[in-house]
Amino acid sequence: MENGFIILFGLTMLYLSATSRLIAHVKTIMVQGILLFLICSTAFSHLPWYTIAFLTIETLLVKAILIPLFLNKVLKKTHSNRDTDANIAHFYCLLISSIILFGGFMLSVVEIPSLTMINPFCFGIALAVIIISLWLITIKHKILSNVIEFITMENGIFLLSLSVAKEMPMLVNIGVLLDVFIAIYILGLFVSQINTELGDMEVAHLSDLKDCEYND
């Protein structure tokens, strides 16, 4: 059951690579949050009840509801609809993401003796999600897209921490929550401020500071 959710989680990254509509990106974040909630609820019965409670509440409340709501609000405020100027065409974007995801699947199939402490399937997909997110950050032009991909990377890291087949210290869970805090408050806040200050959400407009002459 949980493997199905993990596969779906990986596939959401393909959808993210193939679409330029920012509202679709936000919906994908919501779906990822729900999938992470389902993975936490079904796959980690070996963990103590308070860890499961913390993880499920965090994923459902923060990742599936609060973050998408917040991003949706920012989208409306900034009137951003599409990120059409990516460096690579969507078809190639989808192709490369598929190859990375396939690599993740292969990693989970290959038997590595030193991979005894982790769930290889979860590990492979999580690694693929992190790599795809990092790659998407480098090719997208809208600041909001970068924020969205940063959040998907955080989701990938969250899945990676779940892949370790032993009781992770509570501290790590708090760490994940703090990352979410960064995503909402700082990135969200800055996105609004940048929009007010520059009147646009293009990364290209944030390139005034350089080592050659510029007006200070």
Add this chain to the structure above:
Amino acid sequence: MISLVLLVPIIFCIIMFFAKNKILNNVFINIYALLHLSVGLGYFIKPMQFANNQYFELNSSNIIFYLILSVIFLAVAIYNNGYSKNLNFSDKKIMHYATMLLIFVVSMTGGILSNNLGLAWIFIEGTTLASAYLIYFNKTKHSIEAAWKYVFICSIGIALAFVGIILLTVAEGSLNSLNYADLINNAQSFNHFWLNVSFVFILFGLGTKMGLAPVHFWLPDAHSEAPSPISALLSATLLNCAFLVILNVYKVILAANCYAYARIVLLVMGFLSLFVAAVFLYHTTNYKRMLAYSSIENMGILAIATALGGIAYYALIIHLIGHSLIKASYFLTSGNILELFETKKIKSVRGLIEIDKKTSWLWVASFLGICAFPPSMLFMSEFITIKAMLIQKHYILCILFLFLLTIILYAMAKVVIKMVFGQKSEEKFEIAEKNVSKITFSMYFPQVILLTLAFVLGIYLPEFLDIVIRNTIVG
């Protein structure tokens, strides 16, 4: 005592939030700076009082880092007394500045005192939250760009460091702890492959925060756009905090006896940092960016000294102290120049010596210190680092090291000489003459103390400090 250092600023922040009083803000910052230093000095009287805490500890391996933070923070607090008078902002905004400054320092303190890798990571992330506001304080187009780059790049870096921590728990096997002592004691049983992979992630992740090339991109922008006291704190203390965590993980690698790969990565990043600094310093047009690239250079030297090991460990700690003292002085003096000329462009600042002799000589002395002219502490540290390279027969690396340092020395000397002794331009000269009265005694005094410390310790290292440095290396 440790709780005092971590809790008092929170109480101060709450009072400042409601009071919104400029004088009270400065009083609290100064009181906390004195308290911070007193607690650090208290360690030498009753060291046992600072140990055996579940999460925080002041011990032989972090006391130097703590003391550096205390001294630099005190210097910044004194400088801030004069600097804040020149800030033409509302009481509310000044209160935000003071509050965030305290939160920033308390986050760095928590990061240094943490005896747990996970907790240190959380505090390092906390420093990003607090310092982002401080970088954005001037609310200009450039400051928002710098703050955005800082938050975004550092957040990705910290996230990668978190991946490193997860992989470290994989390497641990049956051990379920992130406490440094537990990690070092059990390191022999760790899986070497996963330990090396986790170190690479942690090094790249926290190396972003430390300003090591090739993940340094935020640093020149953030350091140049932040208010000068904040630039001093960023460069002289924040980078050290990130370095301390990397150093602690490297100690685990050493204890596990699988350091060959980690050494290579550190050496590559160290030399790359020197190279980047040399290239960009040669073409620099902004004096605050020049200081930022100099920080990248010095972080590179720290990485190289860590990789070399042996006597270079001693050089590492000396370099850490020297760089922090001198760079803080350099950034604070750059704040004086910015107040005078109202520009960061090198070509617009000429004939500084004719306007403000004290600032000029502080600028020159900071330059001599950072470029390792004897008796600066950096002369001693770089000399020992070169000696370590020669002992280990890394002749080519030694030549490369000297070559890159020479380019950096030339590039910085060119700028400093032009700014201080160059032909003055009438337009800027008039502006600067009007602003001379803004530079008060408290905006010279901390730099004098910091530079005196850096130069005196370069000639004479008291026995107790020598012991502390040696214990830091062993611990």
